[in-house]
Amino acid sequence: MTDTFSRWRDGLAKTSKSAFGRVASLLGATEITAETWDDLEALLIQADLGIAIATDIIETLRGYTRDLGLLRSDELKDALQAELRSRLDEVGEVTLAESPPSVILLVGVNGSGKTTSAAKLGARFLSQGKKVIFGAADTFRAAAVEQLQVWGQRLQIDVISGQPESDPGAVAYNTVQAGIARGADIILIDTAGRLHTRFNLMQELEKVERVVGKALPGAPHAVWLVMDTTTGQNALQQARAFKESVGVTGVILTKLDSSARGGMVFAIRQELGLPILFAGLGERTEDLEIFDPDAFIEGILAAF
Ligand SMILES: Nc1nc2c(ncn2[C@@H]2O[C@H](COP(=O)(O)OP(=O)(O)OP(=O)(O)O)[C@@H](O)[C@H]2O)c(=O)[nH]1
């Protein structure tokens, strides 16, 4: 069995080699000059931390350098590592219903990885001995239902679906009812990422959220926003829209393995104030890790 740290290191190889690898080469045995700060700031922005966070980190490191009288830029590596780590202080906790079943809604823009994450989460819950049921509430795209059905067959998880173009709220409602009737512990509902307009999508998601609460008071117990880390700072704007419409309780980051700019993680944590719960490090069902700040930092700074 590979340990957590090596899975993260492998998954984050792109980020550690490109974005943070350049930071490592910048921080060599050279004198700290004004240029060092400019270059470091530019590299942090390129790594997708966002301008505000990059500027803030530079300010902190500058103060630290003055206080400690650091002269060589390689002396900044530890300080940068500690600074990055401190920005991910809180570890997100998965909170579900006190007694089963728990209803989890997966939301996010199209292509962010909702359906794949549903499969990964399904596999994870199954491995914990839980009974899982899927709801295919993306009725907008016929292929979306089929995709979830393929996963359902592979994992032997029942999938509740409706007719194409049918009401996603009704599918969600039926899924919760079926989950209760079949004694499921976890009811995972996959939703659409695209409709005719963003406004329609948000309205629909709000309705799905309301309707599952009618099928089971207290539901949904979790609304997880699935975010593609390869889309950069754009994803933040989209995330705010979801946060305003539905009660997002946590974030699942996907495609960290294909992103070269893992700095998004800091931006998401700081700008959205939402706990990061899971991270996708590949396309297979086992490639979903509980978000581990230490393993993440170690992974992105492997070149340090
Ligand atoms: N490398 C990598 N690929 C991923 C990861 N998560 C999802 N993908 C891929 O991203 C693509 C889109 O994933 P989906 O799960 O279909 O995304 P979705 O949010 O359901 O998309 P829509 O249903 O169109 O809204 C697929 O090709 C997945 O295999 C990940 O963590 N790593």
Ligand SMILES: [Mg+2]
């Ligand atoms: Mg999908």
